[in-house]
Amino acid sequence: MQTTTQVKTPVVGKHVYGELYGVDEELLRDQEKLRKIVIEAAHIAKMHLVEVNSWKFKGGDKEGVSVIALVLESHIAIHTWPTYNYATVDVYTCGEHSDPMAAFRYIVSQLAPKRFTVNYSDRSYR
């Protein structure tokens, strides 16, 4: 008698993140534009977008915009500090076919930083 064993598909998680320097100050204050960039980035990464939330903070050292998108089951986040022309980006995706680096590259192309860092972390079940 032949028996089959069900092999659980492992959870594949990929997390690309980085820091962007020398970004245009006004762009980093433009909540609507940043939302659109995140939505398009999710599309480019082949992520299933569930919800996008964003916030604009005003005044003092905490001025800036945060956009966080939930995707199935991970997230994209952009946090900005316009007075420092600075932003941080996280593109964390799940699934073998997702492409977080493509999404990260798209975000960088849109924010056009003078310089940036990029890091990768494997968030898979191992």
Next chain:
Amino acid sequence: MQTTTQVKTPVVGKHVYGELYGVDEELLRDQEKLRKIVIEAAHIAKMHLVEVNSWKFKGGDKEGVSVIALVLESHIAIHTWPTYNYATVDVYTCGEHSDPMAAFRYIVSQLAPKRFTVNYSDRSYR
């Protein structure tokens, strides 16, 4: 005549993240409990909590809970895969006095994984 130069405070960002294995399946399905853990973690990390969002996914390989909290100006995220007893945790905080490792430790203590990984990334303006 003495002149003073205003020194901009650099953006201090600290990101602790990890993978948790062997977590109780029912706990990883308990959206309300996971929300409470994230809220308490934000408090422990001395983070200014702005909003907590959570989602529960049902069915198939995508079953699980996601909790994402926006804090000023960064985030905490827990994503869970109950059928694999697996969860990933991100605690990304801003400000010199924030303590993301304390928040991460708290989350681990509450989820009680059989084993876990932890990583740290400096997200500061450098």
